[in-house]
Amino acid sequence: MHTPTSHLRGLRLGQVAGALALALLTGCATYEQQTQQFTDSTKTGSFASAVIQIDQQAAKSAGSKDELVFRLEQGATLLTAAMADPTMVPDIRPAPVAPKKGEAPSPPLPEPTAAEVHKHYFTRSVAAFDAAEAKVNAWEEQAKVKVGAEVGAAMTNQANLPYRGRAYDKVMMNTYKAVGYLALGDKDKARVELNRSLQRQRDAVAANEKRILSAQEEAELSRTGQLKDEKGKSAAYDPDMARNDARTGPALQAALDASLAPMKPYGDYVNPFSVFLDGLFFTVLGEGGSDLERGRKSFERVASMVPENPFIRADLDAAASAAEGKAPEGITYVIFETGTAAARDQVRVDIPTFLVSSRTPYVGAAFPKLKFNESYIPSLSVKAGEQTVNTATVASMDSVIANDFKNEWPAIVTKTMITTATKAIIAAVVQKAAEDRGGMWAGLAAGLIMGGINSATNIADTRTWTSLPKEFQYARLATPESREITIDAGGVQKTVALAPGSVNVVYVKSASPTAPLLVSSFVLK
Numbered sequence: 001m002h003t004p005t006s007h008l009r010g011l012r013l014g015q016v017a018g019a020l021a022l023a024l025l026t027g028c029a030t031y032e033q034q035t036q037q038f039t040d041s042t043k044t045g046s047f048a049s050a051v052i053q054i055d056q057q058a059a060k061s062a063g064s065k066d067e068l069v070f071r072l073e074q075g076a077t078l079l080t081a082a083m084a085d086p087t088m089v090p091d092i093r094p095a096p097v098a099p100k101k102g103e104a105p106s107p108p109l110p111e112p113t114a115a116e117v118h119k120h121y122f123t124r125s126v127a128a129f130d131a132a133e134a135k136v137n138a139w140e141e142q143a144k145v146k147v148g149a150e151v152g153a154a155m156t157n158q159a160n161l162p163y164r165g166r167a168y169d170k171v172m173m174n175t176y177k178a179v180g181y182l183a184l185g186d187k188d189k190a191r192v193e194l195n196r197s198l199q200r201q202r203d204a205v206a207a208n209e210k211r212i213l214s215a216q217e218e219a220e221l222s223r224t225g226q227l228k229d230e231k232g233k234s235a236a237y238d239p240d241m242a243r244n245d246a247r248t249g250p251a252l253q254a255a256l257d258a259s260l261a262p263m264k265p266y267g268d269y270v271n272p273f274s275v276f277l278d279g280l281f282f283t284v285l286g287e288g289g290s291d292l293e294r295g296r297k298s299f300e301r302v303a304s305m306v307p308e309n310p311f312i313r314a315d316l317d318a319a320a321s322a323a324e325g326k327a328p329e330g331i332t333y334v335i336f337e338t339g340t341a342a343a344r345d346q347v348r349v350d351i352p353t354f355l356v357s358s359r360t361p362y363v364g365a366a367f368p369k370l371k372f373n374e375s376y377i378p379s380l381s382v383k384a385g386e387q388t389v390n391t392a393t394v395a396s397m398d399s400v401i402a403n404d405f406k407n408e409w410p411a412i413v414t415k416t417m418i419t420t421a422t423k424a425i426i427a428a429v430v431q432k433a434a435e436d437r438g439g440m441w442a443g444l445a446a447g448l449i450m451g452g453i454n455s456a457t458n459i460a461d462t463r464t465w466t467s468l469p470k471e472f473q474y475a476r477l478a479t480p481e482s483r484e485i486t487i488d489a490g491g492v493q494k495t496v497a498l499a500p501g502s503v504n505v506v507y508v509k510s511a512s513p514t515a516p517l518l519v520s521s522f523v524l525k
Contacts, residue, residue, distance in 0.1 A: 031069070031159070031463040032343060039466055042077065043340060043375075045515030047088045051081050058128070065162040068139075069463050071132035072169055075125050076467040079176055082121035082183070083509055083518035086112065092120045118520065119184065126180040129173050132165075136173070139164040158415055159461040166408070167204035167269045168400050169465055171197050175274040178281070182505070183522045187285055194281055197274045204269035239417040242352050251349040252367065256409055259370035263402040264305075266395075272305045273395035273472035283319045284328055284503050284525050292323045302394065309392045311476045329502040332384065332479045333524075334391060334487065337509040339376025339470030341397040344368045346460035353421050365420040368412065368460040370405055372398055376470050377510050381488040385480035391473035398470055416460070469509070479504060489517050499523050 032039075038057065041050035058074040061067045081089045092112055099105045112120075139162070165173075178193035242248060266272055279298030286292040296319035303312045318328045347369045350362040380391040477485075483498040485506065490513050498504045501523030509518040 030346065030459055031066075031461075032345065035073070035466060038073070039340075039343075042080075042467055043373075043512045043515060045088075045511060047081055047084050047516075048090050050077050051090055065160070066463065067163075068132055068135040068165050068169075069163045069465060071128055071135065072165075072173060072465045073467050075128035075132060075173070075176060076465070078121050078125035078128055079180060080467070080509060080511075080518065082118050082125060082180075083507065083520040084516070086114050086117040088516065089117065089121065092117055122180050122183050126177055126184075129177045129180070132173055133177075136165050136170055158412070158419065159459055159463065161461075163463050166404050166464075167200070167207065168271060168397075168404050170200040170204075171269070171271045171274050172465070172468060174200060175271070175277060178277060179507070182281075182524065183507070183520060185522070187281075190281065191285075194274075194278050197271075198278060201269050201271065201274070239414045242417050242421075243413060245352045247362070248349060248351050251347075252413060255347045255349065255367055255369045256406075259405050259409075260402050262372060262396060262398045263406065264396060264399040266305050266399060266403060268403065268407065270301075270305065271395060271400050272302050273397075275305075276302045276394050276472075276474070279315065279319065280333065280524070283315070283322050286322065289323070292319070295319050296323060306394055309394055311392060311474065312394075314476060327502075327525075330479045331502075332477055332485065332498060332504045332506065334380065334382050334475045334477075334485070334506045334508060336380045336391045336473040336475075337469035337471075337507075338378070338380075338473060340373045340466065340511055341468035341470055342370045342372050342401045342464075343466050344460070344462035344464045345371045346462055351417055351420055363420055363423075365416050366460040367416055368405075368462055370398075370402060373470060375512050377490050377513055379473060380475070380508060380510075382475050382477065383486040383488070384477050384484075385482065387477055387480075389475045389477055391475045393471050393473050395472040396470070397468050397472070401464075401468075412461075469511075487517075487519065492517050494519055496521055501525060 035057070038050060038053045041047075041053060054070070054074045054077045058067075058070045061070040093109045096106060096108070174193045174197035178190045178197065181187070181190035181193060243252065275298050279295050279302060281295070282291045282298065283295030286295055296316070299312060299315045299319050302309075303316055306312065318331075322328060345368070346366045348364045349367055351365045353363050382389050382391065479498060483500075484495055485498065486493055486495050487506070487508060489508070489510055494517060496506050496519055498506075498521065503523070503525040504521060505524050506519065506521045508520075
C-alpha cells in the first residue's frame, strides 16, 4: 500500500517546499470560518439570506473537494425553506425579461401560492440531496484514494482531501429525501429512500473496519523507517508511541472526552430518527405482512434505544395491531427538529517528534473536537382538544455525531501524527540544506519560512454538516374533531389546521430560541 510517507523519498526538496508554499498561499481557513455567515443566518432564522448564501456556495463548490458537504447543507436549508412562510424565502418566480425597444413590458406574473412555494423548495431540496448522493456514490465506487491527493494532504492537512461524507451524513441524506418525498406525496420514492437509509447504516460498519485497517497499515509503514531525518538517515515514527507520550496522551484524551460527553448508547452508526421514520412508514403504509413486520421491528429497535420516550410504547402496540389487520387511524404525529447539531472546532496538541528530528522535540498538531450548541428549545407543547402533551426526544444528533467521531478518532490521530511528523522532517531537511549552502543565517531564515508555512497549514479537518438539528423529538396524539392543534414553543404559539386524513404528520423546526418557528404538515394516509 502506498502512503504519504512512502512517497516522500521520491520528492525533490524544491518540489516539497513549493507545494507547502502553494498551500500557504491558497489559504487554510477552517470550514467553520468559511461558513460563519451562513451558520449565523440559519441560527437567527434569516432564511432568505441562508438560501442565497448556500446556493452560491454550492454552485461555487461544484467539482471541488468540498462539494459534498455544501450539497448536504443546501439540501437541509432548502428543506427548511419549504417549511417557512413564502414571504421569508427568496421569490421563486423567474426574473422578468426586459422588453425590446418599442415593446410594452410584460404584465407582472401572479404571486405564487403558498403551496407552490412549498412544493418548489421541497423539490429543490430533494434535487440538492440527489447531487450529494451522486458524489457519495462516486466516492464509494473508487477502489482507493488517489496517491496524489494523499501526498498533498501529508504535506498540508487532512482538510485538503476531498470530503467523502461521514456515515451519519449518508444516513440523514436519504432520510431527509424520504421526508421530502412524503411531503410531496410521493410515497413510492419515500420507500426507496428509507431502504437506502437502512442499507447505509449497515454499510457503515464495514466501512469503518476498512478505515481502521488502512490507518494501521499506514502506521506500520511509518514505524518501519519510511521517513528520512535531516541527516539523511532512515527515521521511524511510531504514532502509537507518540500517542502514549506523557505530554501528548492526556491532551488527546481530554479532547476526545469533551467530544463524547453527550453520547448515548444507540449503537454504531444507528440513527434512531431514521429508524423511527422507517417504523412509521411501514406501519401506516405497509402493503403486506413483511412490510408490517418491518414497521414493528423498527419501532422495537427505537424502543430499545430510547426507552424513556413515552410515545414509543403506543407505536409498538399500533404496529402489533396493524399486523393483525387493524390499521392506525385518527392519529396525528408531531415531529420537532430543535437546535443545531454539534460543529467541529480544533485544538492544538503538542506531539513528540524527537524520534525523527533532533531540531524540534515537540511540535503543535491540530486535532478536531466537537463543540455543542446548548441554545435550543427543549421541547414543544402540543394541544389537541382537551389533551396537551410535550414532545419527547427520539434521537439526539449530538449523540449520533459523537458516536461517529469516537469511531473515526483513532484514524484521525494516526494520520495527523504522521502528517505532522512528515512536515517536521521536511522543515528540518530544508533548514539543514540551507545551513550547508549558506551558513547559520541562511539556515535560520529557512527555518523561519518553513515554520511559518507549517503553522499556516496546521489546521484540523473541521468540515461537518452544520444545519442538522440538535435533537429530533416527536409526539403522537388522537386527532381532535376540530382537526386543529396548537403548538407552543417557548411561548410562541401557532395553530395548525389538519387536512383530511386518517394519519397526519405535522413537521416543526426551530433552529434556536430566537429563530422563527416553522411548521409544515402533510397527510401520511
